[in-house]
Amino acid sequence: MKTAFDNALNELQGTADIVISGVRAKLNADGEVNGWNSTSFETAGHWMQANDVHRFAGSREEAAAWLQKAMKDTWTPAAKAWINKVLSI
Known part of the structure; x- marks a missing residue:
């Protein structure tokens, strides 16, 4: 079921229905970072x-x-090309 769960997360993120709101390191009993x-x-x-x-x-x-105008003078050409491709604009 992990694959189905991962696919669902990717789909929901791709449509901007959900967003990552944080990442937390796992700690062991001694309070040390341990694990994923x-x-x-x-x-x-x-x-x-x-x-x-x-x-x-x-x-x-x-x-x-609006986005094209906002990124015109500040984004690199590579960044503009990437976002245009991702957003199909």
């Missing part, structure tokens, strides 16, 4: 509310135009 880190997830809506991030009210096209 644990990742915490929460819904994107809950994370946005907790961090005072408001939903964009415009269309996808308007959001893409």
